[in-house]
Amino acid sequence: MPGKRDDVISWDEFFMRVAIAAKLRSKDPNTQVGACIADTHHRILSVGYNGTPAGLDDDEFPWESTGDPLTDKHNYVIHAEANAILNYRGSLKDMAGATVYVTLFPCHECAKTLVQAGVGEVVYLDDKYHDTEDGVVSRSILDRCAISYRQVVVAE
Ligand SMILES: Nc1ccn([C@H]2C[C@H](O)[C@@H](COP(=O)(O)O)O2)c(=O)n1
Numbered sequence: 189m190p191g192k193r194d195d196v197i198s199w200d201e202f203f204m205r206v207a208i209a210a211k212l213r214s215k216d217p218n219t220q221v222g223a224c225i226a227d228t229h230h231r232i233l234s235v236g237y238n239g240t241p242a243g244l245d246d247d248e249f250p251w252e253s254t255g256d257p258l259t260d261k262h263n264y265v266i267h268a269e270a271n272a273i274l275n276y277r278g279s280l281k282d283m284a285g286a287t288v289y290v291t292l293f294p295c296h297e298c299a300k301t302l303v304q305a306g307v308g309e310v311v312y313l314d315d316k317y318h319d320t321e322d323g324v325v326s327r328s329i330l331d332r333c334a335i336s337y338r339q340v341v342v343a344e
């Protein structure tokens with residue numbers, strides 16, 4: 189078609205770029221994660237990033253991995269994928285078969301949550317915890333629940 193632009197970015201790149209933008213909001217000094225959930229019609233349902241629960245000021249939060257249960261950030265932070273699901277104000281039915289674009293492969297807790305939300309596919313950027321026990325469990329959950337996952341390359 190004359191005049192039409194052909195070199196547009198793909199849906200994968202578009203949604204992953206939204207996830208990358210979301211992670212720029214994270215105050216975690218070590219790992220920032222963004223997630224974008226797109227439905228089967230290529231509509232964005234929700235976006236999230238790793239942050240503190242409402243009521244815990246993310247500027248005051250210590251953001252440290254102390255190893256002490258009461259002060260360790262891992263016990264307080266809500267993960268990007270969970271926030272994306274929780275931020276959605278529509279019906280969970282809309283998530284059926286949706287694709288989650290996430291800048292870091294989901295942990296095993298998020299994997300379970302994504303399964304239960306009805307998500308059909310996970311597209312991820314980084315997988316830096318691939319060789320950890322959590323990575324093994326996470327893949328086991330997704331495999332057993334027939335949720336497909338694939339990595340994409342998008343410049344950050
Ligand atoms: N798929 C994931 C994995 C991790 N997160 C969050 C949780 C923490 O804020 C941070 C990980 O911190 P680290 O142990 O690397 O210092 O990333 C997430 O939101 N989604």
Ligand SMILES: [Zn+2]
Pocket residue numbers: 267268269294295296297298299
């Ligand atoms: Zn998680």
